[in-house]
Amino acid sequence: MPAADNLPGFDGIIFDLDGTLVDSRLDFAAIRAHLNCPPDMGVLEFIDTLPSSEQAAAHEVVLEYERAGAERAVWMPGAQQCLARLEQSGIPAAILTRNASQVARLTLDRLQGTIGCLLAREDAPPKPAPDGLLMIAQTWQLAPARLAYVGDFKYDLLAAQNAGMCGIYYDPNHTGLHSHLADVVIHHFDQLSA
Template sequence: MKNIKGVIFDLDGTLVSSSLDFQWLRQQVNCPDEDDILTFTAQLQDPYLKDRANSIIEQHELDDAHQANWIPGAKLFVDCLNQNNYPMAIVTRNFQQAAQIKIRNNAMPITRIITREEAPAKPDPTALLMIATEWRLKPEQVMYVGDFRYDVEAANNAGMHSCLYAPDELPDYAHQADQVIRHFDELTATLKSLN
């Protein structure tokens, strides 16, 4: 973290817990297993099917939002960043309403949030680069922390430091990340040693 001046986070599975059942969601909207569900839904030609699929996904996200709690160690790391005046933001594939519920219910001190309504969904790097520009930082001065392949790919596509949160078994794409952590305490300890 020595050269890092700002930190962007994913939301679900990174800062807060998530019980989204993507297998069930795929079945509900008839999305093939190998397809990204948001891309699949956006490409539906029938307006009725598209609206129905979006409604199902959004309702599932809202239900999940009310149950979301801090991931172990994440709050301490965010508080530590806050105390040391690091700018922070969230880039999530969630829609705005669900993201705001999770942030409000967990009293997160992060006010800059980009959802799928405002920028193309990850792994597209647009949202990450928008924030770096707002902060007047070079991409390499920003770290993006996430728990999934799209997070690592988005950070790499943006030229940012990619940090993969992998508390359990290492996924097959872990080698693509600049850094892999098992617990947020690792980042907190590094930050405290620098400050």
């Protein structure tokens, strides 16, 4: 694994939103408890298993928690500066998130984050499917192998693998939980120097 302070140059960088660029303090345990979702299962995947008559209400529960999270969201340390450095360097940046589009936009508006390209859960099949990442590469007309995806969860790193991109694991608390799936591990956005 290359050291994070010796990263190869990338032509563009894509970021996950929640737990990566921002901390919306989403209480996943509370969401799971509310929905009776098992702890080891993705919430959206769990909703897919519910009877179709119950799915809309369950999605509304998730949206409520997400909206509340958007109101509380704060930048992760150095994330806003990292985006500014990329912009100054002319390196395109994008966000691919499993959040609802309205929630992602609300979060960024509140934090005055400007990002050229944002794909949310309405826009592409959920990670770890590579589709969203490949759509962004296509929009940029850049080769996936020259791009990186930065995220804090296993699905982010698997999506990067599936898209043929460099998977950068953002692990601010040094948990090492998903390091085995990553091409690179960073603990702070200062390590992503443009």
